[in-house]
Amino acid sequence: MKLYDVTDLAIRNLRESIFRNSLTTIGISVGVASLVAMLSLGIGLQQLASRRLEKSGLFDTVVATSRRDLRNFREQREEGPPPAESRSLDEAARQQIAHIPGVVEAYPDIRFVTDLRFDGKPHLTMVAGIPFSAKNNNDAFDGMQGSFFSSDASPEVIVQRSFAEELLAITPKPGSDNTSIAELAKPLLGKELTMRYAERTSSPSLGQNDSAAYSVVSRQQVLKIVGLTDLDPDSMRGMARARVFLPLKLAQNLHVMPSNLRDASASDSPSYTSLSVRVTNPNQVPAVEDAIKKLGFNAFSIVDATRSMRQFFAVLDGFLAIFGSLALAVASIGIVNTLVMAILERRREIGIMKALGASDADVRGLFFAEAGAMGLVGGAVGVTLGWAIGRLINFGTNIYLERQHFPSAQIWSVPLWLVLGAIAFSIVVSLISGLYPASRAARLDPVQALRYE
């Protein structure tokens, strides 16, 4: 029998007992829906987490340091020249690193501890330069109060929550709700901070040739508070985390005397303590890391953490898929039941078809097609249903998040492969369920079947 005829007869048969077949199909739909809903939440959560982590700068950043820096002695197993002879991390090196394939930008890491005055009171904290590109790439600036820097060198600052609390002399009480970021922003945005710092200038009186000769001048810079961020844009730095952020160019132009004297007595051209190297995609981190090491610098990243995160989500998705599939397994028993009932009911019809010349394969194909059609329709309805359930959960979660003053999040995602995969899975499960009834129908003895009334 040709495929058209098999399909045509199967659909005709399904329509004949429409009520029972609809119930079976609804069973499959519910199974597929639970599978899709579970997986769409798993995938959505995974995407949310990786989006957050990627934007946090944790996983797409490699930190490059010079091997001369003795603080990195733990990396000394690396091949290459001994520390004292290795290259310094200067502007030429920065440009070379910036040209490694996969690197988006390489910018010097400028951070120093300094004194900031607000309302006449001094506050000592770590200040860091932030590249202008962080506006879009760093998640911490997504939900911030105020605005990002107006330009790469404007005398503006963005203040982190804990420093804002310090400025306003607010001590968060343990256990109680934090003051909302909007309330903190109100008295601070537009206000000025006076930063006092030590500028390193080369000292002409001691001779141009001696690079180690410099003088330190005390300076101050007035900075306008333009933004307030709740999250920590600098989370990668651990103990050296900054709480006040300047535009990177501005920070570079200030020539602040490094807090560590070793860095100060470096070399002829200005060299950087470390470079932050941002790559296009976390997958490229190991390759870029290797390339930087080949250039003669130390490099490190936290890419291993993404690997374990992916592993966690693979396990989570696996569990969700198993729970989702359980419903589909129950539904598949429904298919077996429906088709076995159909054999009993259509025993005579099968006998007639065989007497007319239908082969075993024709009969088997017919029952297979019926199972497959129920799988296809059940799968399609189920995907729609699962999509709706996922949306509903997403909607509910976002209402909850809003009440808790969290930014809304997309915790649910139905990619195309899930839609197609779920329908295909539903058809496959249905066909497997049809295996036994179909072969039973095919083996039916026509003489007995025709005798059956």
Place this chain on the structure above:
Amino acid sequence: MEISGPNSVAVRTENVCRHYQMGEALVRAVDGISIDIRAGEFVALLGASGSGKSSLLNLVAGLDRPTSGAVIVHGTDLAALSRDQLAKYRLHTVGMVFQSFNLIPSMSLLENVELPMRFAEVDRRDRSALARQSLERVGLSGRLSHRPMELSGGEQQRASLARALINRPKLLLADEPTGNLDSRTGTEIMELIHSFNQSLGMTVLMVTHEQTLAEKYAGRMLHLADGKLVDDKANKIELEPVRPPASRGETQ
């Protein structure tokens, strides 16, 4: 034995047996029957119920396999065929008509007649015309879209005849075709079968218990009792009956 030509053997059974196990008892439904039926013959199988005539018909139809012996149709031993080949044999060589018509109730007459063409993979565009032709031939051209239950018994049997003939079989097997019909309608059906036998030269093997109908239409009558052939006689013959292979001594 001639394989082809007007006097060739269409159906030959050689000491064919079909035994069933019914609990403790062994039922000898067909018990060593040897017959030769020539191409174009109209043969009636007569006997009381339980005499084994339907069982013999099922063996010739390829719906059942003999316990022993051989059934040879147009030179092919059915016992040697696989399940698939047997299905092909039923599809192309045999047309069957039953006492209870056996039309599929959910299909219209046209669809019922088209069904064997689906199995034979006849081109979809040709089917409808062929089915109409076949239904016209049995006088049902006005009933194409009716479902079987909307028709009289006679009409249903005509439709089932149209269906049996759709794949141009060489052999028409009829199992009590008039058993569910009144005598007038039964006669009409017999006239139709007789005309196909005459005009198409189709070999007909018909199970019946109505002696008068058999005498009127069949060229040869085989009487069965307890699974054995008890009488084989010609009847107002147009064609000479082939003598059963009596030398083998299976018949009584």
